[in-house]
Amino acid sequence: MGESSICQVRATVMLYDDTHRRWVPAGSESPCISRVHIYHSPVANTFRVVGRKLQADQQVVINCAVIKGMKYNQATPNFHQWRDPKQVWGLNFGSTEDAALFANSMTSALEAL
Numbered sequence: 219m220g221e222s223s224i225c226q227v228r229a230t231v232m233l234y235d236d237t238h239r240r241w242v243p244a245g246s247e248s249p250c251i252s253r254v255h256i257y258h259s260p261v262a263n264t265f266r267v268v269g270r271k272l273q274a275d276q277q278v279v280i281n282c283a284v285i286k287g288m289k290y291n292q293a294t295p296n297f298h299q300w301r302d303p304k305q306v307w308g309l310n311f312g313s314t315e316d317a318a319l320f321a322n323s324m325t326s327a328l329e330a331l
């Protein structure tokens with residue numbers, strides 16, 4: 219039994235660059251809308267956030283484990299962020315509806331861990 223997607227949304231995936239103190243688009247210099255999923259592995263009961271660019275190359279721009287106890291910060295109605303051990307991720311959602319859908323799924327995932 220592989221992983222199943224518990225939600226998919228459109229968002230620009232961003233990383234906070236501590237050195238230069240600015241947000242940068244994940245995966246390349248140009249901001250690009252991606253399809254972002256939360257995948258669940260039932261066997262291991264793990265979750266991860268995976269995003270691929272909508273454009274032709276489908277480059278993976280985020281592949282980040284959801285860590286038990288992680289704080290998910292809804293900074294604005296369409297920009298949410300969280301820390302992983304190495305960096306801060308930000309999702310600039312295409313709509314507030316997508317933001318709410320993702321936040322609900324992320325909250326469920328964190329509660330299930």
Ligand SMILES: CC(=O)N[C@@H](Cc1ccccc1Cl)C(=O)N1CC[C@@H]2C=C[C@H]3CC[C@@H](C(=O)N4CC[C@@H]5C=C[C@H]6CC[C@@H](C(=O)O)N6C(=O)[C@H]54)N3C(=O)[C@H]21
Pocket residue numbers: 232234241289290291293294297299300301306308310
């Ligand atoms: C205790 C702790 O880690 N605190 C973290 C947050 C956090 C709390 C609890 C758990 C996990 C986390 Cl992650 C923290 O404070 N961090 C995380 C890094 C981020 C960087 C900059 C400053 C600049 C101000 C603010 C910001 O980012 N904000 C405001 C809304 C604004 C919305 C859109 C995004 C889009 C790109 C950029 C922009 O508009 O150009 N941008 C923004 O400019 C966006 N902030 C933060 O937000 C900062």
